[in-house]
Amino acid sequence: MVTNGAIGRISQYTLDNGLRLVTAPAATGQLVAVNLWYGVGSRFEVPGRTGFAHLFEHLMFQGSGGVAKGEHFDAVERLGGEINASTSTDRTNYFETVPEHALDLALWLEADRLATLRDGMTQEVLDNQRDVVKNERRQRYDNVPYGTAFERILRLGYPEGHPYHHSTIGSMQDLDDADLDYVLSFHKKHYGPDNLVLTVVSNLDPDDVHDRVNKYLGGVPPRETVAEAPNAELEGLIGGPVRDTAVEQVPAPRVFLGYRVPAYGEREFDVMHLASAILGYGQGSRLYQRLVVERGIANDDGGMASDVLSFRYTPSLLLVTMIAREGVSGDELEAAIREEVAGLADGVAEEELERARAILERDHLQTISTPSGLADTIGSCTQFFGEPELASTWPQRWAAISTDDIVACVKRLLVDENLLVVRFDPEETGDGAAEPDPASA
C-alpha cells in the first residue's frame, strides 16, 4: 500500500482543559498547518434558528477581546498564509497554514477568539455578517440553476424536526431573526477547549508544539455545561419513493436521487461508498459509460454523478445526479439512472470494485499529501472516531470489502422504498418548446 510519511509519527496529547492536540510531520518545511475541529454544526440548530452555526463561523473572524474586526484575516494574510473556515452538519472547522515562525501567533489568535469572542461582539458586526451570509446564500443557492437542490434533498431525506432536515446555510427569515443574545449564548454553549480537536502539521518537535499549545490554549477553561446533542436517531428506510419536482428557469432537466445509508464510520457506509464509486464516480463508472458515452442521454460531468453525503451522527445519503442532454426529457433520464442503480443488485464485477477502491484511495492519498489536507483528515478522524492514525490507514477499510458485500447492501438499501427523487424541469417557453435550443442562439 502507498503511504504517506505520517504513519507512526503522529503524536497525541490531551490538555487538562480537555483540548485534544494531534501533531504530524509535513512533507515540506518552514510551515505549519493549524486545523481546528469544533464539535458543533448545524445539527445543533432548532427550528427558527437555522443557519446559525454557519453565521457564527463568520462572526468568529469579526473581532474578540484582543483582536479588532478584520485583524485576524489581516494578521494571517500578512504572513502569506492560507486561512478559511467551513461549517457542516457535524462540525465547524477553522484552519490556517502559516510560515513556521508564526505558529505562536496563530495559536494566540485562536486562543483569543475561543476565550474572549463575546467581549468583541457587537450588533453592528452581527448585522453586517448577516448581510454577507444572505449574499452567500444568494450566490450559492438562490441565484443559480438547481441551487436549492440540496435543501430539497434534506427535506425529503429527514423528517421535519430532525436535526438534519435543514441545510447549514439556513433560511433568510431565520438569518434575519438572529439576535445578539443568541450569538453570545451560542459561543458559551459550544465553543470550549473540551469541544475542540487541534491538529498541527509541521516539522517542529511534537513536544515543542505541545508546550506552545498548552501555553496559549491551556489556560482557557472548559465549558461549564456540555451541550446536549440533539437526538438524530433514525430507523429504517425513507419510506419512498418520495418526490419533489421544481419547474424553474433551468437550462436542462436535472435528476437527483438519494438513498439513506448507514452513518459515516460504519462498515456499511464504506460498502455504500464503494457502490457509489462503481455507479457514478470516474469515467470508468457505470453511469458515465452507459449514459454519457454509450447512450448519450446525460451531460458529461467528467464522472462525478455519484457520491455519499457523509453524516457521522445519523444515516448518511448516497446521492446520484445527472443533467439531461438536449432533447432528452427528465422522465427518460430518471428512468435510465434508476435502471443503472437497480442493475447493481444483479452483480458487481471484481474489476469494477478494484477500480472503485483505486479511485477512493487516490483521492485519500492526494488529500493527505498536502499539509492542510493531512491536518484536516487527522482532525476529522480524531473528532469523529478518536483515532488520528486512521488518517494513514483509512484505505485498508476498503480492502476488506467484497463484491458480495456490495450486492447484499445494494439489495437492501438501493430500493424504491428508500428512494427520494428531486427533479428540476425547465419552464415551458412561449413557443411551446420545453427548453431553448442553443443551436439557434
Place this chain on the structure above:
Amino acid sequence: MLQPRPELGPPQPYTFPKPRRLSVGSGHVIAIDVPGQQYAAVRLVQPAGAANEPLDRMGVAYLTGEVLEDGVRGNSSLAPALEQYGAEWVCRVTWDSFVTGVDAPITRISDAVALFAEAVRAPALRPEDVVRRRDQLIERFWLDSSVPSTLAMRAVGGQLFTGRYGTPLNGGPVKLRDLTPEVVADFHARSIASVAGTLVVVGDLSGVDLEELGKTVFADAAPTPTAPITPPEHASGERPRIMLLDRPGSVQSAVVLAHHAPSRPETDLPKADGMSDVLGGMFTSRLNMELRERLGYTYGVGCQFDLRRDSGVFILRTQVDAAATAHSVTVTLAEIDRLQADGVTEEELEAVRESNTVGLPVTYSTARSLASALVEMVVHDLPEDHVDRLRAGFEGLTAEDLGMAARNLLHPRESVVIVAGDAAQIEEPLRETGFGPVSVRDPESLWS
C-alpha cells in the same frame, strides 16, 4: 488566563528549490526533489495554447485536451487505466500553453507516466469520440453560462478584443461546431504528438530515474518550436460603457469590470500585483472591506491581472445583492479613483510586501504548487530563480511604486462593465450612475 500577544520573530530565509535539469532526446526535464512527498506531480508543457489558433479552428486545443481522455482505446478509457495506478489525469489548456500531466504515487510513477505518455502521443482519436466530446462541450457551454458569474466572465473577451481573444478559450458554442475529427487529428499530429516539450516532475525523487521518464515521454519527438507572438486587435465601441446581460428574476447581479492591460513580459509583476492586492486581491483589500465588510452587499470581491504572452486584461469581479448593483459600481469606481489620487498607505505597502515574501513556504508547500511554478517558468521562459527575483521585487517595493502602478495600469474610464442580472430592476439605476451608455443584451445573442 490568556497570554499576551506574541511578537513575531524573523522568518526563516526562503529560497525556491533549485530544480534539476537534463536534456533527453529533443526534450527537457525539469525536476524538484521533495523528500517525503509521496504523491508526485508530472506535467508536460507544450506551446500549443489557444492564442495562435486560426480563426476557423477556434477551440481545437481545448477540444483536443478533452478528447485525450478517451485514451488509446477510445470510450473514455484513459481515466480507468490510470486509476489502477492510483493516478489522475491532468489537462490544462491556456491561451499560451497546452499542459497535460498525471498526479501519481511516487512508487507507481514509472507505470503511470508510461500510460500518460501513450495517451498523449498516440491516442485513438476515434471520430465518434471527437464528435461526442465536441457536442457535449457545446451543451456544457450553455449549462455553465446559466451561472451568472460564468456568463459575465465569458462575455469579457468579445467586449475587449476582436479575433481569437474575442471568443472564449474553448471556442464558444458556434465555433466549436465547425471542428471536425479531421481538424482535431491534424492539430494533435502537428502540435502535440510530434512536439517533445518540457517535462516537469516534482516529488520524492530518491528512487526515480528522470532520464528514463524523459525517454518514455519524449521518445523520438521533434524539438519544441517557439510559439509566435501575435498582438491582438482591440474591439471597437465606446468606452466606458455598461453591458447588461438580462437575466430576469435574478436576486443578485454578477458584475465584472474589465479593461486592457500590458502583456506579461511588459509588466512589472510586484508593482502590478501588489497594487491589485491592495485594491481587491486580498481579503483585507479596500474593495472587500467596503463592499463586504462595511456595506454587506456581497459575499466577496476580487481583482487580478490576466497576463498573457502577447496581451493582458485587468478584471475586477463580484456578485452583489440586486438592489445594490448600481451603488456597487459607483463605490468600486470611487475606490479606484481614491487609489489613483492618494496612493497606498505604509500599512498597506507592508501587508503586500510581507504577504508576498514571508509566505513563500506556504505558497510552495505542495507538489502541485511547485509544479505549477515550474510550468509557468517554462511557458514564459523565465529564469530558474524567478520566484526569488519576484520576492526581491516585492521586498523592494515602495508606496510610490504602488501609487504609480495604480495610475498607469488602472483605466476605469476605458473599461467595460458587464452585469448579468435582472434588467427590469437594475437597468435604470445603472444608467443613473452616469458611468457610460448602458446596453441590454439577451445572453444567448452573445455567441450567435
